[in-house]
Amino acid sequence: MTDTAVNTGEVAVFWICSILAVAGALGMVLSRKAVHSALWIALTMINLAILYVANSAPFLGMVQVIVYTGAVMMLFLFVLMVVGVDSSDSLIETIKGQRLAALVFGLGLAGLLIWGIANGLAETNSVGLDAANAADGGNVQGIAHLIFTKYLLAFELTSALLITAAMGAMVLAHRERWTNPPKQKDLSIDRFLGDGHPGNLPNPGVYARHNAVSTPALLPDGTPLEESIPAPVRARMDAQPVDHADVRDVHEIAEGAGE
Amino acid sequence: MNPSNYVILSAVLFSIGTIGVLVRRNAIVVFMSVELMLNAANLAFVAFARMNGNLDGQVVAFFVMVVAASEVVVGLAIIVTIFRTRRSASIDEPNLLKY
Numbered sequence: 388m389t390d391t392a393v394n395t396g397e398v399a400v401f402w403i404c405s406i407l408a409v410a411g412a413l414g415m416v417l418s419r420k421a422v423h424s425a426l427w428i429a430l431t432m433i434n435l436a437i438l439y440v441a442n443s444a445p446f447l448g449m450v451q452v453i454v455y456t457g458a459v460m461m462l463f464l465f466v467l468m469v470v471g472v473d474s475s476d477s478l479i480e481t482i483k484g485q486r487l488a489a490l491v492f493g494l495g496l497a498g499l500l501i502w503g504i505a506n507g508l509a510e511t512n513s514v515g516l517d518a519a520n521a522a523d524g525g526n527v528q529g530i531a532h533l534i535f536t537k538y539l540l541a542f543e544l545t546s547a548l549l550i551t552a553a554m555g556a557m558v559l560a561h562r563e564r565w566t567n568p569p570k571q572k573d574l575s576i577d578r579f580l581g582d583g584h585p586g587n588l589p590n591p592g593v594y595a596r597h598n599a600v601s602t603p604a605l606l607p608d609g610t611p612l613e614e615s616i617p618a619p620v621r622a623r624m625d626a627q628p629v630d631h632a633d634v635r636d637v638h639e640i641a642e643g644a645g646e
Numbered sequence: 647m648n649p650s651n652y653v654i655l656s657a658v659l660f661s662i663g664t665i666g667v668l669v670r671r672n673a674i675v676v677f678m679s680v681e682l683m684l685n686a687a688n689l690a691f692v693a694f695a696r697m698n699g700n701l702d703g704q705v706v707a708f709f710v711m712v713v714a715a716s717e718v719v720v721g722l723a724i725i726v727t728i729f730r731t732r733r734s735a736s737i738d739e740p741n742l743l744k745y
Contacts (some may be wrong), residue, residue: 398647405655412659412682415675416666424675428682431659435685442652442692444704447711451688454711459681459718466722467674470735481671481738489668497661501654508650514699529701530708538705545712552716559723562730 400441408434421467429460443516446527589615652693659686673725673735677718684714 411431415424432455440448516526523529534542569577579585589612591600604615613621659682666679688707695703729735 401647401651401655405651408655409658409662412662412666415678415682416662416669421672421674424678428678431682432685435689438652438655438689439692442696444692444695444707447688447692447704447707450708450711451685454715455681455685459715462718462722463674463678466726469726470674470729486669489665492668493661493665496664497658500657500661504650504653504657508653508697509648511648511650511697513649513697516696516699516701519700526701526704530704533701533705534708537702538709541709545709548713548716552719556719556723559720559727 397441400437404434404437404441407431408438422464425460425463425467429456432456432460443520444526446530584614591615591617649693649697653690656686656689656693659683659689671736671738673728673737674722676737677721677725681714681718684710 408431411427411429411434414427415431418424418427432451436448436451436456439445439451520526520529523532589604591602591604600617601620602616603611603613606612663679663681663683663686666682667676670676670679688710691703691707691710693703695701695707725735
């Protein structure tokens with residue numbers, strides 16, 4: 388039986404989506420930051436959804452978009468926010484030569500799989516799902532028919548699995564409080580007896596020429612106050628010293644105002 | 647174009663996922679690589695379903711998605727729990743079970 392399902396349009400869809408999917412997968416492995424990895428793999432998953440639809444599996448395509456790019460990737464990003472966005476990978480190899488060995492292993496696996504598949508399936512023609520989809524009136528109806536007859540036990544077991552997973556996640560993520568939560572009085576005592584700054588920190592500098600949050604405020608004696616820059620901005624500036632050009636600017640402005 | 651190209655694409659994605667699991671040290675990225683491998687297997691299931699002309703492959707892919715979703719939930723909860731006690735998401739850190 389010849390396969391009439393693969394037409395020119397599908398060939399174009401296949402090449403565009405497969406190249407994008409592989410690019411997303413490579414970007415996921417290669418990018419240093421975990422958030423970038425998450426975005427790359429979202430690209431891969433969306434392209435896989437399009438390929439499912441091209442393979443006459445519209446139901447799975449929609450489930451892929453909703454479950455994977457919707458729920459699973461959101462969960463990944465949420466956990467990344469909890470764990471800390473800046474938790475990038477260390478480049479130290481704990482086992483010597485592990486990276487090279489992994490690369491050789493992975494490329495070998497890819498070579499064996501592709502060689503085997505290309506040899507084994509070269510003569511295969513696909514039957515196509517048009518008849519199977521039409522038998523029950525549609526793809527969704529066909530899958531529902533199978534789930535509720537042939538795979539009913541497996542389907543029932545997945546409900547137990549989902550409930551167990553939800554319970555497990557709740558138990559694992561739950562933190563028991565051993566002490567009473569601190570009251571406002573305790574917080575106030577901590578604030579004033581502790582080492583930190585009791586009140587609000589001063590705002591960053593807002594001047595005529597610079598009103599960026601990365602510009603420090605000036606103390607009365609003209610020295611810049613680094614604490615006035617918000618801590619995340621300070622961390623991103625990579626322990627850069629305070630820009631003294633800004634300070635000079637401020638002095639110039641002050642002198643000009645006095646004249 | 648032969649429909650087996652889809653299976654070859656799935657093999658490529660699976661291998662990239664394997665390399666990711668072996669190379670990366672961040673637990674969350676390792677997890678994403680596992681997800682990529684599951685997705686690649688799903689693509690192979692869908693392609694085989696089309697080649698054979700019945701929907702069983704699609705049903706199995708659907709079950710894989712359900713299992714992957716619950717796996718992600720539990721796995722990420724474990725990562726968060728480890729992060730809370732060890733302040734690290736690196737898979738080199740939790741070596742306490744060794745001793």
